[in-house]
Amino acid sequence: MKKIEAIIKPFKLDEVREALSEVGVTGLTVTEVKGFGRQKGHTELYRGAEYVVDFLPKIKIELVVANETTEAAIEAIIKAARTGKIGDGKIFVTPVEQIVRIRTGETNEAAI
Numbered sequence: 001m002k003k004i005e006a007i008i009k010p011f012k013l014d015e016v017r018e019a020l021s022e023v024g025v026t027g028l029t030v031t032e033v034k035g036f037g038r039q040k041g042h043t044e045l046y047r048g049a050e051y052v053v054d055f056l057p058k059i060k061i062e063l064v065v066a067n068e069t070t071e072a073a074i075e076a077i078i079k080a081a082r083t084g085k086i087g088d089g090k091i092f093v094t095p096v097e098q099i100v101r102i103r104t105g106e107t108n109e110a111a112i
Contacts, residue, residue: 001096002070003107006061007035007089008081012071013059023072026112028063035076038086058089064096064112 008016020028023098034055065073071092076090101111 001064001066001099001112002074003062003064003094003096004070005092005094006081007033007091008061008077009083009087009089010057012081013061016061016077019041019076020073023076024063024069025063025073025076028061029061031062032067033058033060033078035111047111056087064099066109067069072088092109 006016010032017028035058036054036056061077062071070093076092078090098108099111100107
C-alpha cells in the first residue's frame with residue numbers, strides 16, 4: 001500500500017477528484033494549505049500599499065491506494081492537475097505499513 005500526497009492548485013481540485021474516481025480511488029482527504037516553491041510568491045496592492053504574498057494558497061490531497069493502483073492514481077493526478085505553468089504542484093509517494101478501519105477493525109487492503 002502507498003500513501004499519495006499531492007499539492008495542487010485550488011481550482012484543479014474537482015478535475016483531480018473526478019480523475020481519481022475514474023481509476024477506482026474511493027476516498028481521499030483534502031486540506032487547504034499555503035506554501036511556496038519555485039513559484040516564490042507575488043506582490044499585491046492593498047489600499048495603495050504594495051506587499052509581498054510569500055505563501056500561496058494550495059490544496060493538499062491525501063489518499064492511500066493498493067500497490068497495483070499507485071501508478072494509475074499518479075498519472076490521473078498529473079493529467080488532471082497540469083496547467084503547464086509554474087506552481088502546478090508536487091506528488092509525494094510513501095509506503096504504508098498498516099491501516100485499521102476503526103469502525104469494523106478491518107486491516108490493510110480490506111480497510112482501504
